[in-house]
Amino acid sequence: MSEEGRQFVLEGVRADLRVLAEVRxxxxxxxxxxxxxxxxxxxxxxxxxxxLANVVEHAYPPGVPGTFDLVVDYSRDDGVLTVTVADRGSWKPESDTRVTRRGQGLRLMNACSDAVRVERRDAGTRIQLQWNCGQARTLLPEREPQTGR
Structure with a gap:
């Protein structure tokens, strides 16, 4: 990252709805x-x-404590802001969202950002959100179709 870059990092934050307001x-x-x-x-x-709410609600089984990391990177040089949320839980299988009316989180993230990437790994899930805030619009990678969590 250049001298014009800034970063905000929170590591090992308790995956609990009560802490999300402070993180926000x-x-x-x-x-x-x-x-x-x-x-x-x-x-x-x-x-x-x-x-973050997806991590709290879906990454860990009920009653099992978990954590997440949050990294916010901003490069003034290219005007790109990247937010990365990583948990250490496991991805739940998709449910029938027509019945539960759930699963809209990724749609919302896609609607609010320029790019969304979800990596499901054995050691947890990583969500990366990106915004192009620069004067000269940097081309971001195409959005990949995502399924709901």
């Missing part, structure tokens, strides 16, 4: 520090919160 507040502070426009900040906060 800290991401909002970081967005202010890097002068993100209000509309972009709103999209970043909504998509990031949805990714």
């Amino acid at each position: 507040r800290r991401v909002a502070e970081f967005a202010g520090e890097i002068d993100l426009p209000p509309d972009t900040t709103g999209d970043v906060l909504l998509a990031t919160y949805e990714a």
Whole structure:
């Protein structure tokens, strides 16, 4: 990362809904520090919160404590903001979202960001969200079709 880059990192955060408001507040502070426009900040906060809520709700079995890491990278040189949320849980099999009315999280993340990548690994799931905030629009990779979590 160049001298113009900034990073915000939280590691080993307890996967608990009660901590998400504080994490959201800290991401909002970081967005202010890097002068993100209000509309972009709103999209970043909504998509990031949805990714974090997915970790809390889906990554770990009920009653089993878990953690997540959050990394927010901003490169002023290319104007790209990347949010990475990683857990150490396991991906749940898809359910019938027509019945449960769930599974809209990835759709929301896609609607709020320029690119979304989901990596399902043996050691957990990694979600990467990306926004192009620069003057010269950097081409981001094509979105890959994702299934709901």
